[in-house]
Amino acid sequence: MQPPPSAQTARPETARPAIDFPSVDGRRPSTPTVRGVLADATRDVDPRLADAVDASSSWRSDYVGLVRQVTSVSAQTPKAALAMAQAGLRAVHERMVVTGTTSGTATGEVPLRDWDGAGEPFASETVRGTAPRVPELRVPYRGRSLTGGALRDQLARWQSDGIVEPSFVEAVGEVVDHPEWLAVGGRTVALLGAGAEMSPLGPLCAWGADVLAVDVPATPVWERVRGIAEDGAGTVTYPVENGVPGADLVGRTGDVLAWLRQVREARGGGLVVGMHAYADGGAHVRVTAAVDAMLSRLTDEDATTALAYLATPTDAFVVPSEVVEASTAAYEGRGAVRLVQAPLRVVSRGRLFLPNYETALPDGSGVADILVPQQGPNYAMAKRIQRWRGIVAEDAGQPVSFNVAPATWTRSVTKNRLLAAAYAGAHRFGVEIFAPDTTRTLMAALLVRDLHRPVPVREHPEQLFADGAAHGGLWRVAYEPRSALGVAAVSGLPSTLRHR
Secondary structure, three states: OOOOOOOOOOOOOOOOOEEEOOOEOOEOOOHHHHHHHHHHHHHOOOHHHHHHHHHOOOHHHHHHHHHHHHHHHHHOOHHHHHHHHHHHHHHHHHHOEEEOOOOOOOOOEEEHHHOOOOOOOOEEEEEEOOOOOOOOOOEEEOOEEEOHHHHHHHHHHHHHOOOOOHHHHHHHHHHHHOHHHOOOOOOEEEEEOOOOOOOOHHHHHHHOOEEEEEOOOOHHHHHHHHHHHHHOOOEEEEEEEOOEEOOOOOOOHHHHHHHHHHHHHHHOOOEEEEEOOOOOOHHHHHHHHHHHHHHHHHHHHOOOOEEEEEEOOOOEEEEOHHHHHHHHHHHHOOOOHHHHHHHHHHHOOOOOOOEOOOOOOOOOOEEEEOOOHHHOHHHHHHHHHHHHHHHHHHHOOOOEEEEEOOOEOOHHHHOOHHHHHHHHHHHHHOOOOEOHHHHHHHHHHHHHHHHOOOOOOOOOOOHHHHOOOOOOOOOOOOEOHHHHHHHHHHHHHHHHHHOO
16 A cells, blocks of 8 residues: 555566566556556446546546546446446456567567466465364454454444444354354365465464465565464465475466466365455556456356455445445534634635535445545556456356455555554544454455355445445545545654654
8 A cells, every 4th residue: 555656667578478568668657558448447338437537647646536436437327337347357458468478469468368378387385284273253353352242242333333334244243153164165265465464364274274375486475374374274285386485476377377277176166266466556457467367267167266355445435325324424413523624624725524425326325435546546446457357257146255344554554654644543533443463354254254155136236345344434434534634644643653
């Protein structure tokens, strides 16, 4: 969640096929591709909005409002949401390229849609945990380990405070009732980006799951991954080359795909693929496109393949009418605090303390606009590609776990002074920021629950993201988050300075 580096940075060509942006005058800028994908996704449903995306002259600032509008258009009808998701994925595969090919153009690249996906599988190593299996859902929270009745009480408090949705409480409660689900029996869970801070690797290992772990071949990453595996109760299998664990998802996409296919065949199917890889700037779009290229093939070959993602809380979401009503009531019930805010609103020319939902959609639902400009358009596009794949896959009848995680004190947040300060002051506006171990465990519990229920039939595809959301309060607070972010940052700055 840091501001991404320049998208104009030149990179040397690689001898192996790699997923990248098209070459333009010897460079590989991200902006033309990312903007083009968003326009293509919208064009058949809202041509005027697509033209506005194409015409953007200040993309790094314009993208926030445009992505919000794209979300509003997706909310119009189920048909619109599905059509946009399909068109968006098609545009990704048409516009992104595979470099270092022998059958491409003079630049040595072919569109991702034309890539043959060929590769050679890695060798494998397996670590078997030595600890006894954790037999129940235990959620670490503020120095305690919550189980059973204590966990249910905390879930009820979060719901009462507007931190999570009722469907989240219901979902976690189901896992409490069914501890036998925790080991995910009969499934192999492949975690792409297994070493990421929000990866469910730790909880799944503690519960005795069978995991495939893929992450970059970096020693610190694999020391952590193997340490988690050894301390767990499950098995963790990972790719190895010349004794070195790990694989680059962008530069070895075909080889990772071949390895996943090989393991799937050896274990007779039952594959779950979780996308947890993260990178800064345009690299996040590249790794997301690489994973999507693998998923499109794996799911075409086996429709029972389950997909798993975590939705960032800092995005734009379609939320149900009861969320809009709760936020509106909170805004209208501010009482005397509005007198304190009035001068600040005047000084800011009305930009501070805006209502979270100034206008509702025709059915009473709304768009929770929580995009954070500092994260940049590449981050927003990477997460949107993931959302499009989730919509398309669930429409095809595939199991999809796609849950909104709460704002969390991750390393990427603490490295960004503005975000860290805003998070530190967020409690003043009714937002709770979660510790990483709490978020990891809760999100892993939702994944387990999603894998043990039939594929839902939804009235609208966007409900995939509203179902089971743990937004930390961002959806139900009185104010549009961006309009209070600066004030929260000012109030939280002393706290962040004390910890530096």
